[in-house]
Structure formats: C-alpha cells, structure tokens
Amino acid sequence: MGILSSLAKLFSSDSNSNSAPSADPVEYNGFFITPTPQPDQGQYRICAQITKGEGESQKVHQFIRSDLVANRDECVELTVRKAKLTIDQLGEQIF
Template sequence: MSFWKNLFGGGSSNAEPAGDKVLGEEGYKGFLIKAIEMKAGSELQLAGTIEKDIGGELKSYRFVRADRMSSRDDLTALALAKGRQIIDEQGEAIFA
C-alpha cells in the first residue's frame, strides 16, 4: 500500500514542498530566475523557478534536477546557470 501512496502523492517525501526559501535571483532576457532551497535529507537539491510577465499575467515554471550538494553558494550558482540554459533552449515555450 505504501508504494501506491508514494506513487500518487499520499506518502511523505524527504524534499520540502513549494514555498521554499529563495537563495538568490537574477534577471535574464526578460525572465526572473530564482534559486530555491530544496532539502533532500542532509543535502540540498538543485531547484528553481523561472518567471515572466506575459500579457499582464505572471507565468511561472519550476524546475528540479537530480544534482545534490551541501553548499548553498554552489547550489545558487548552479540553479541560476541551469535557469539561463533552460531559457536559452526553450524561451517562452516553457510556459506552454
């Protein structure tokens, strides 16, 4: 039964839910990238959001990657770099 709960969101997880602490942010090509603190056990997992105002509506895209580290500074730098990469590859299509 616990397998099904974990699969469909009924179980607990080591990762914290949305609303995590913003570690850093930067503007890039009209987008706002935020590095998010997402704990995974004793480490931090790479996560962030990309936001842009399109037609008066704030669009948001959340990304989570498998990379884990213990340094908040390293995590922030990598999350912002990953956000820039996603924007360069997909642009506004990430909101579609």
C-alpha cells in the same frame, strides 16, 4: 527498525526539513530566476521558480533537477546557470 527511525525523526532538530529560504531573484533575458534550493538528505537539490511578465499575464515555471549539491551557495549558483541554459534552449516554450 521502522519504529526506531520514526522516533528518531520526531526528535531530530533538522530545521531545514521542509525547505530552505529562497535566494534573491536573478533577471535573465526578460525572465526572473528565483533559486529555491531544497534540502535533501543533507544536501541541496537544484530547484527554482522561473517567471516572466507581471500581474495576470505572469507565467510561472517550477524548475527542479535531480542534481544534489553539498553546499547551499553552490547550489544557488548552479541553479542559476542551469536555469539560464534552459531559458536559452527553450525560451517561451518553458511555459
């Protein structure tokens, strides 16, 4: 069966296999949250890049959660809510 599933993957037309396009950044308390929902088994995983600052002083945190959401737009909305909560809880310690 391993060979058949490998062949099926070669011929599948799943254009979202690598990543979905990121959503517009959201500014929150001096941080920027850029949702980057990741396709996973027909759903989307909560994922974002949280940044603060500019240029060489810019700090970046890759925010990934185990939650899966069926709809990309709902995933973006939930990602922003969870990222804001994390920023409220950790602040600068997120980096």
